[in-house]
Amino acid sequence: MNRQFSISVRELVSYVYRSGSIDDRFRSSTTLTEGTAIHQEVQKSYEENDQREVHLEKFFDKEDLTIHLQGRCDGILQSEQGPVIDEIKSTSRELEDLTEESDDVYWAQAKGYAFMYAAQESLSTIHVQLTYVQKRTKEKKKLKKTFSMDELEAFIEETLQEYLSYARILLHIREQKEKTIPDLSFPFPSFRDGQRKLAGSVFRTIEEKRDLFAQAPTGIGKTISTLFPAIKAMTTSNVDRIYYLTAKTVTRATAEEALLRMEDNGLALRSVTLTAKDKICFKEETICQPDYCEYADGYFDRINGAVVDILINERRMTREVIESYARKHRVCPFEYSLDLTNVVDVIVGDYNYIFDPRVSLKRLLPEQKKKTALLVDESHNLVERARDMYSAELDQKQFSDMIDALKESTEKVVKSADAVYNDLSRLGGNKGREFIIEELPGELEENLERFLSHAESYLQGEVEDERSEEMLDVYFSAQNFLKIYQYVDEHYKILGIHGSGGFSVKLFCLDPSHVLSETTKAFRSSIFFSATLSPFGYYKDMLGGKKEDYILQLPSPYDTDQIDLKIAPLSTRYKAREETASRLAQLLYEQWMSNPGNHLFFFPSYHYMELVYYHFKRYTDIEVVVQEQGMDELRREEFLQLFQPGGKLAGFAVLGGVFSEGVDLRGDRLNGVAVVGIGLAPRSFEKELIKDYFSQKGRNGYDYSYVYPGMNKVLQAGGRLIRSEEDRGTIQLIDDRFLSRKYLSLLPKDWGEYRIIK
Known part of the structure; x- marks a missing residue:
């Protein structure tokens, strides 16, 4: 009995026929939702006898393997000349630039559907149509070809033959997984x-x-x-x-x-770990264009070999493994890892x-x-x-800077950008620093669409200069803004913000x-x-x-006697910080002295941390390491490596920062934690909007906006202490508000009974 391998037409032709380079200037930003809407709009124009979303399939016996080819055709239209397979594609390109020679992958996909339908209906010839929809203007262009059944049969046989060895690799991987x-x-x-x-x-x-x-x-x-x-x-x-x-x-x-x-x-x-593009990029700047990056140039011509190589030889495709094979095959490591998500079993x-x-x-x-x-x-x-993720901001200064940089050299782009700038000026007016905008004017959306259209035309041209750089950042900001604008409903507020850099409009997600x-x-x-x-x-x-x-x-697996919980009712409110900083430093010193070893002290801000550090160092020579702002991964690792078993170190860090969560200092690497303050974010216009929103919904808006997110930081920081059955140590919570009923009720039961430090 043959082993069966199922694949969609889209997957098949994408593997066999993709070629060329990565170029972020040419990438469509159409989301799945937008693409679906465009498809549905075209399908509404179909005649009564036309079919939409037709499922097609066919089985092919290839030696010891049966290929199950299937897919969903956008449309099958009835014409006087016979059935027409319609494949709908949205595009950001100008329609006049598209010819019958454009987009081999699209034609191949349509031909795959045409073959299956022609075989099903015993047709000797069939018509194939690509319907392009320009996603800005919504204008359509239809390109049509006619194929004989012999042509389509030869095409599908050749395509399957190209794919066969890869299919066997994927099937072997699947069988390995299913067996183990x-x-x-x-x-x-x-x-x-x-x-x-x-x-x-x-x-x-x-x-x-x-x-x-x-x-x-x-x-x-x-x-x-x-x-x-x-x-x-x-x-x-x-x-x-x-x-x-x-x-x-x-x-x-x-x-x-x-x-x-x-x-x-x-x-x-097989598993793959995805690493952010700017971290894994081999180039000095992350510019995904073939004229700048050799790993983007010809990427699709080399990627199939790179995928096969790594699948055969590796199971866990970590960052280091991805980078090694990417250099070997000269492909972009980020796009390489994304391509692997199509065929691996676990994605991290x-x-x-x-x-x-x-x-x-x-x-x-x-x-x-x-x-x-x-x-x-x-x-x-x-x-x-x-x-x-679901908020977005449009900054007036970005547009003015771009207009100054471009001058009159790209008139359409400058003119459309200037229209957006003027729209923002009118919205800003002479209003307060932060205010609510009830509704965005329709002309702003139209002018943003117009700017994106002209910017795309310019970026997709043959021009290669610094102006492209200036334009890309603004282009992506405008694109993101419009994308998020689709989500704006009762869960949002639209904000006007006058900042030091000028005026901006923010789509602020209150409730995600x-x-x-x-x-x-x-x-x-x-x-x-x-x-x-x-x-x-x-x-x-x-x-x-x-x-x-x-x-x-689930309850904690640890005993409560592993933690010595202390609460020091000292005010850490902003107005009291100068006055209580010396006493706070003394509390931290006494904690260390009562249990010498490695301790981490967490503060609500860098400024407060530095103030207490000044007092702490005045009367003790305990070795101290202090978190710096903007530490890269190497510096963070060096910071953590200082916490060695048997050490006697005081670490000063920021609550809610990189060291207060996800850090695993087991055993004698950490003997005590102190959390200064209840983690409340400062009052702000946005926090108050969140508070009011949830209050109107019948929840405790203050708790939803301030208390619960703040206490989570406290619990995460305290959770650094006990990481195994053998760990023991001190958790000291420093703030008088910890003794209120609300905050005591939010403390984990496994932290045990507390004692008050006067």
Whole structure:
């Protein structure tokens, strides 16, 4: 019996016929939603007997392999000359530039549908039409060709032959995975307390196509307890792919370690870690254009070989592995990693690859999402991240700077940019520093569309000069603004802001829960987990949870006597800081002296931290290391390496910063933590808008805007202390407000009883 391999027409022709270079000046910004709307608009013009969204399939026996080719054709039109296969494509290019020689991949896709339909209907000839829609003007251009069945049969045979060896590689990889997953056992001698329950809940949630919100305290082993059952579900629940999403580089490393441990235990699947473009780019500047970057030049001519090479020889495609093969094959490492997401089993990366509408993976099609599970690590971070992702700002100064740089050399671009600048001037007027704009004028949207259209025409021309650089930044800002503007509804406020750099308009997302819910419902299952989803109702609400979702709150596996919890009722309010700084420094010194070793002290700001550091150093010679602003990854690692077992170090760091979350200093590397302040963000126009919004919805707006996000920072910082069964130490909370009923109720039970330090 032949082994069967299923592939869509689109995947097949994209692999065989793609060629050329990466050029960000030529990339369409059309989202899946926009593309669907354009398709539907064209399909509305079809005649009564025309067919829309027609599913086609055909089986091909190739030696020991059966290829199942399938796809959904945009339209089958009836004409006097016979059936016409219609393939609809949106484009940012000018329609007059498109000819029958343009876009080999599009023609190949249409020919694939034409072959299957002609074979199904026993046709000797068939017509094929590409319908282009200019996404700015919505104008259409139709290009038509006629093919005989013999031509199409020869085309499909040649295409399948080109793909056959690659199909065998993919099939071998799939068979390896399917063979090893059933025999995979938990890669530790036994489950820790809570691990089995978490793993079982994840497995059941994926099987039942549900979502899960899980609070799993530090020490349970969240990464392995979610990845292991999700992988086990791949052979029982029709799951093809897992996305392990996180906000921190260090958490990605933990996921890689878990995959390695399972590989050592017999698992054979492929994974890729996605690294941000600006971090993994080989060039000094991240300019994705063939005339600047040799890795972009001819990328699509070399990428197939690069993909095959790495799939044959590697299983865990970490950043280092990606970079090595990218240099070997001279391909862009970032695009290379994205291309690998189409064929690997586990993708480890940042939240934005799924949730950010501006950079999410458009290649992830609806039918693929239905077979994909999301594991969202440290998901308390996603609330603020999503609020940022779904907000956008349009800066007047960007337009004025670009106009000055371009002068009169690109008249249409300058004129349209000047119109946007004038629209913003009228919106700004003589109003206050920050104010609410009830509605954006229609002419602003029209002028932005016009600017984008002229800028695209210019950027896609043959001109190569510094003006392109000036224009690109403004182009992407305008494009992002219009993209987010599609989401603006009752969950948003439109803000006018007069800042030091001039006037700007901001689309501010007050409540990201709706867009998060809309995003996750397209996937088979989503698992949101963190050590600090507290209070639970707030995070489930803000992350778009539904009544039917599963919830799980696990107790800590540690004893409360591992933590010596102290509360010092000292005022850390802004007005009292100068007055209490000396006493605060003394409290930190006394904490260190009562338990000499390595301690981390967290402050609400750099300025406050430096003030207390000044007093701390006045009367002690304890070695101190201080977090610097803007530390790169190397400097962060050097900072953490100073915390060695048996050390006697005081670390000064910022609450909510890189060292207060995701840092794992086990055993004697950390003996104490102090958190200064309750983590409240300063009052601001935006925070007050969030407060008012949730108050109007019947929630406690102050808690939603200030208290809960602030306390999460406190809990994360305190959570740095106990990372294993052997860890012990001190947590000192310094602020008189910690003794109020509200804040005491938000402290974890596993921190135990507290004592007050006078």
